[in-house]
Amino acid sequence: MLTATAPANELVSSLTETAQNETPLTDVEILRRVRRIQSGWSVSERMDRRREASKRFANLLETLALDHHAA
Numbered sequence: 475m476l477t478a479t480a481p482a483n484e485l486v487s488s489l490t491e492t493a494q495n496e497t498p499l500t501d502v503e504i505l506r507r508v509r510r511i512q513s514g515w516s517v518s519e520r521m522d523r524r525r526e527a528s529k530r531f532a533n534l535l536e537t538l539a540l541d542h543h544a545a
Contacts, residue, residue, distance in 0.1 A: 499507075515523070 512520075
């Protein structure tokens with residue numbers, strides 16, 4: 475049988491506590507960060523990522539269709 479020996483407040487990591495106090499990012503800030511990351515991609519990397527996104531979207535639609543028919 476296991477029992478907790480530390481007080482409950484010591485079981486929460488300091489990383490979790492810090493994350494809970496952070497201000498959520500705005501949509502504009504997220505878009506700015508994404509565009510900054512994307513600006514460093516080569517044309518071939520953009521094409522690869524677009525193809526992968528298309529595959530994932532097709533898989534999602536297929537899964538949703540299967541779930542709908544099963545219900």
